[in-house]
Amino acid sequence: MTLLCIAAGEGLSCALRSISALQREVGRALTRRRAIWISELILDAGYSIDIALPSSRVSVEVDGPHHFAQDGTPNGSTQLKRRQLRHLGWAVVNVPYVEWYALRRDS
Numbered sequence: 001m002t003l004l005c006i007a008a009g010e011g012l013s014c015a016l017r018s019i020s021a022l023q024r025e026v027g028r029a030l031t032r033r034r035a036i037w038i039s040e041l042i043l044d045a046g047y048s049i050d051i052a053l054p055s056s057r058v059s060v061e062v063d064g065p066h067h068f069a070q071d072g073t074p075n076g077s078t079q080l081k082r083r084q085l086r087h088l089g090w091a092v093v094n095v096p097y098v099e100w101y102a103l104r105r106d107s
Contacts (some may be wrong), residue, residue, distance in 0.1 A: 023039070026100065030106065037060070038051070038054060039052075050062045059093065061078075
């Protein structure tokens with residue numbers, strides 16, 4: 001579990017949030033490359049960014065199996081989130097679980 005805190009008005013709202021093993025692994029890879037990132041950044045628009053690199057406005061979306069339809073294409077909610085993040089000025093980098101595990105296997 002990860003403690004997630006959101007600036008809300010003048011206060012701070014905190015809650016425990018479960019982070020997938022895959023997302024933690026991607027975060028560790030970014031840390032090894034000395035990237036400064038925030039896990040589960042909540043935007044005013046209501047979206048949660050899996051891994052945000054705020055200085056460059058890059059959103060790293062770690063996409064597990066539930067982000068895809070049976071044919072392997074991103075499902076509707078995943079496509080919508082990507083579009084909305086881009087509209088809000090974020091560059092979106094997707095890390096599909098199949099590609100991540102293939103890279104891990106090759107290294």
